Amino acid sequence: MLRDTLGKAEKAKDKKALYGEDIDLEKFIKEDAGDHEKVTRANEVPKKVQDTLLKVGVDPNEEERSGTFIQMDQSGVCTTCASESVEIMGMNVALDKYDWIKDYMWKAVAVDSDKYTAQTALREAEEGASGYFIRSLPGSKEVFPLQACMFIGDQDVMQTAHNVIIAEENSELHIITGCATGEDVSSALHVGVSEFYLKPGSKITFTMVHNWAEQVDVRPRTGVMVGDESTYISNYILTSPVRSIQTYPTAYCSGKNSRVVFQSILGGQKDSVLDTGSRVLLEGEGSSAEMISRAVSKDQSQLYARGHLAGRTQNVKGHLECHGLVLSDDSMIYAVPELEGSATELEMSHEAAVGKIAEEEVLYLTSRGLTEEEAASMIVRGFLSMDITGLPPELAAETKRMLDMSLQGM
C-alpha cells in the first residue's frame, strides 16, 4: 500500500463519521484471517450457515449462479467460479495476481473518510487484505449473477472487508450479496468498503440483502465511478432487526450519459437505528439518476432516509423519491431529500411522503374477511414490495422471491 494512503489512514483512525452513532472499535475483537476452514464448494459450509445464506439470497447449491465468494469473519472460506466471462476471488489472492489492482483501491472511497475506512486500510496493511475482487471481462455478458456473502460467525468480532468491483468496457455484471450473522452472534461490527468502477458501455446490477442480529453495528462505505454510457443499479433490502446501520453510498456520474439507480426497501423493527441514504453527483453530460426508497418503522425503530442529488453540469436529470409509513408512536422516520443544482438546463425533483396506513384500505380488506392486523400487514408488505427495475427477467424473479421472503417477517 502506498505510504501516502497509510499516512492518511493513520491520521483519520479516530475520525468520527458525519452520521450515525460513533462506535467504540476497542470493544470488538480483531479476529485473524485464516481462523475458519476453507471449503471448495459453497454447500460444504456448515448446515446452519447454509440456512442463513439462503435467507439473504445466497444459494449454497449455486444454482443459476456464475460464481461464489464467502467471507466468514475475516477469512475468505470459499471461492468458486463457473464462468469464463467473470472473475471472483478474495482480495488477498487478487493482489498477488494483479499488480494493477492497487490503482483501484481508495479511489472511489477516500481512505480518510472516517475511522471505519481508515481502520480498514490500516488492518489491510498489517494483516493482509480481506473482502473480494470481482471483474467482468471486456465485452462479456454473464446472465447468471455472482454471489458474495459476508458472514459473521463469532461473537464480538469486528469484520472488515475491502471489495473492488470492475465492469470492463461493454460488459454486463450482476451481483447478489448477502450479509448475515450466525445465530449465536448477538454483538458484532461489520465494516465493508466497496469500490465500483464501470468502464464505458458497461452495466452493473448490485442487489444486497442484509440480515444482521439485534446487537450488530454496520458501517458500509461505498463509492461508484460510472463511465460513459454506463449504468449502475443498486437494490438494497433490509427488514430484520439490527442495532445500527449507517451508510451513504456515493455515485459519481462523470461519464457521458451515465445512469444510476438506487432502490432501497427498509423495514425498521425493535430498537433498530437505520441511517441510510444515497448520493449521486451528476457531472457527466446527459447523466441521470433515480433514488427510490420505501421505509416502514415499527416498534421503537428510527429510520433516516437521506438522499442527495447534485446536478453539476447541463442537461442532467434526477429524481429522488422517499415514501414512509410510521406504524408505531415510538418509532420515527426522518426523510432528508436534498437537491443541489449548480448548472443551467438541468431537471431535478424530489417527492417525500411520510404517513400512516390508509384507513379505507384497511376497511376494504376487512370487508373481504381479513382481520385488521392481517389487512395492515398485507398493506405494509404491498407498500414495501416495490417493483425493482433494471434487472434481467430471471434475476428480477429471483429478487422478487428474496424480497417476498424478507417481507414475511414484517
Add this chain to the structure above:
Amino acid sequence: MVVKLLLEITDLAVEVSGKQVLNDIDLYIDEGETHVLLGPNGSGKSTLFMTILGFPKYNVTNGEILFKGEDITHLNTTERVKKGVGVSFQNPPAIRGVRLMDLLKVEGGQDPSDEDLSPEMMELAHKMKLDQRFLDRDVNLGFSGGEVKRSEILQLLAQQPDFIMFDEPDSGVDIENVELLAEEINHLLDKDKKPGMRKKSGLLITHLGYILNFVNADTAHVLMDGRIACSGNPSEILEDIRKEGFKGCVECCGIH
C-alpha cells in the same frame, strides 16, 4: 318449506360523526330474496350498507341487526364477513403492491404462498374477462369503471357469501358488460335456481334501476332523508319514480 329470515333490521338509527343519518329503519330479507334500495343522492343508502357491514364510523344509536338469527349489531366487519356478509363497492380504494391475485387467494381460502390461482378461480376470472396480466395488477390501481366492477364480482365469486350487497353495480359499465355482470350477480344470488331452492340473498343499491332489467328483485325500498319512505313491487315503484321522481313516488305512498 319454511322460509327463513336471513337479515332482520329493526328500528335502526345510525349516526355518523355526531349527525343522525338513518332513523326508524325496518328491513327484513328472507333467504333467497333480492331487495333493491332506491333513493336520491344523500338519502342514506350507502350509510345503510356500511352500517350492515359494520364499518367503525357508523354508530348505531338505536335498534338491532340480526343475521341468520344472531345479533350482529356490535360485531366488527371481519366477524360479519366471516358469517357470510359480502359487498361489492362502487369506488373501492387502490392498494399499492397488493395484487388482485393475492387478494383472491385469501378470499378463496387458498394458501397465500401458492404460485397460481386454483383452476376453478382461473376459470371464473376468464368468465369475467380478466386475464393473468390483469390479476397481477395492483388491486383497483388504474382500473377502469368496468374493470372495478368485474374485479369486485370476481372477488365475491371467490368468497361465496350468503348475503351480498351491491353498490351501484352497473355505474360506469358499458351495455355489453352490464349483461355479463348481471349474469354473475344472478348466479351469486341463486337466480339460476328455482325460487324455492334459492339460499342466497341480496341487496342492491341502484340510482337509475338499469340493472333491474337484468336482475330480478323481489322487493324495492325507497330511502328518503334517512327513512324508508316506501316499499313494494320493484317495477311499480320504478315506474312511479320515472314518472313522478322520488318525491312523487313517496307522496303516492302517503307516508310523507
